[in-house]
Amino acid sequence: MKTHNLVSRLELANITKQYPGCLANDRISITLMPGEIHALLGENGAGKSTLVKTIYGVVSPDKGDIIWNGREVNIKSPSIARDLGIGMVFQHFSLFETLTVSQNIELCLSKSQLNNIGDLAQRIIQLSEEYGLNVDPSRYVHSLSIGERQRVEIMRCLVQSVKLLILDEPTSVLTPQEVAGLFNVLRTLSKEGCSILFISHKLHEVTEVCHKATILRGGKVVDTCVPSEETPATIAKMMVGDLADQDAGYSKKEGTVEVFNVSDLSLPSKQPFGTALKNINFDLKAGEILGIAGVAGNGQDELMAIISGEDERNVKNALTLGKLKIGHLHAGERRQLGMAYVPEERLGRGAVPDMSLTENTLLTHSTGFVKNGLVQWQSIKEYTTELIGKYKVKCHGEFSEAQSLSGGNLQKFIMGREIGQHPKVLICAHPTWGVDVGAALAIHQALLELRDEGAAILLISEDIDELFLLADRMAAVCDGYLSPLVKTEETNIDQIGQWMAGTFINTAVQEAQA
């Protein structure tokens, strides 16, 4: 890293962005020096994406200044950002599949840039060799792998000789070899004076490649550190916050009888870069909340999909509800046996966006509201109105489309709908993700009530505070392995943090082999 240059590449001063019901960025100030690789860390919903979109001109901040190379700038659109020398690689790539690599890159360049470059294909090949990117300009993007597409995105920035490269979770879709290659490119760029803003969930990567890190929580900067002087566990602690300022809050309970069991579940992921589940075993007792912690992408989605039945592969003997093997049943049959789910994705999975709340209620309550094959609209409307009132869902009424609700309100509705079925087992992912404090409290209360009624609840969350608050027993996932289960009272954030980083895996593998 070059430090002799005293003018900062980018300085953010008090960037504030308010969305309805959520303060996404709250007076965020960050400084980046030339050549610095700066990590932006935080849980989902901490405000990282909003912040980088602000820098790239996709989102305009309500307040705050952006100072670029010592000069205040107003970045109103991505093209202004690019003219300044800011490039961004999106999490979901913004490439055009029906065009070739060089056509994709050409679209991002202005006429004068194109004239300066001359033969674009030649320039791509040259940069390709220089940085070891291995990008063929004549290929069509649809024929490229995910890793290759990312290299095209980076190439797109290189061709424009950017001074700041923003990468939004670049490694989440890459194989380990591709990650190593990417880091080499980043280090080379850094030596040449290009600053890099790096968003990641994977803490060991941050300690490996980043010079500095800023940690966001609830839209605020809560800490900064030099990653090389920290360990993944200490950074994880900064991300999730200090438990000392959190009330223990609710009383813990011990479950009674086992109602749900997962045994020897090993399954490759259906997604190309998903996480395979490796020998997962746990039991769920009536009247308890079991919390599973973990950094996103460590097998939570896969576990959720196979338990809910959304992943239709037959795992007959791995899942037991009561005394019944249910691994071969489809999602609807599992629901009829008394299981309920709140998926992470609210619109599209938890609710159908353009259907009314009444219709969405009917979707998971089909048995109670159908008589002689006819839908009992009147009673389902009354029931939906009751749900709206009980969970204080802000909407125009039971006829509102699901997509017209804010995320938090829709989440309250979905939670209420699932809880209202009085399930034996409730599987719940990120129940309060993106939900404001008041709504989160209501959801917590509802979950605890359900537990006290004797239901077994599996809570999958990235929010450790919440898990410590609600769960009676806890475990963590890492790379598709599940840690041992412990009582929440008998563990602490350090242990869970280490488990999230995978310290239990070696013993787990040895046990499996023994």
Place this chain on the structure above:
Amino acid sequence: MDADLIVQILFAAIKTGTPLLFIALGEVICEKSGVLNLGQEGMMLMGAVVGFLAAYGSGNMGFGIIAAMVMGSIMSLIFAVLVLHIGANQVATGLALTIFGTGLSAFIGADFVGQTIQGFQPIAIPLLSDIPYVGQILFSHDILVYFSFFMTALLVYVVNKTRIGLTLKAVGENPHAANAIGIKVLRVRYLAVMFGGAMAGTAGAYMSLVYTPMWVEGMTAGRGWIALALVVFASWRVGRIMLGAYLFGLASIMHLVLQGLGWSISPNLLAMLPYVATVVVMVIIGADHFKEKLLAPRSLGKPFDPRNMA
């Protein structure tokens, strides 16, 4: 069949295919930007009636054509404002535009039904038209046919070789990504839709000034719909649209030819040919899912609102 008859059939096929070529060229540009405009028939009828009235009133054919193009653009602008600016459903709005254009053109042209004017005269291009057979088929037409040749060549070049073409394809495939790299998505779509309108107007003028130089209510007889099928038939490739238009033209005059030859095939069966061909092509394209994905503009028919980008 002798050579002369074949030459005459092919000459007629081109003439019949030309209005189809105009609308389909406009529609393909429109669809490439991601907008499906089902109002072709309405825009074409408005172009036909306004073009006829302008030429009838002024006695100037060129003025008639320009008036038709302007009228087509105005019609498409109404559509564009509704679907692009306000975000109305493209299919419903397009259908409404067709119904609106059909009714309004009948109203405007009511007093002029059956009036005739002196249409465009064929211009034989020196030298080229002297080439045996080919010259008679291709180079003995009126000026609008030559204009359609020119527009096809121009669009093939623009779509495949220029940055404008790249931008158009990018917007049609992924408007969000296009917006992220700084392309003004709505502006591109407005222009594409209005180009489509101007071409539909030209097609209408061709009907009322050249093909049958008079105004008759509903005279386009569903050509706007055939053009929509033609775009799919050509799998959104500009060059193939020309081929398709002439094939459709040939198919629609085939029953006249065969009747003339004394064959006893029901003309209704033959008139079906273009549509059967379209269905077959769609099945072939659809069988290869991957190919279908690559051919059709991905965002076709989906609204884009730059304000929802957060």
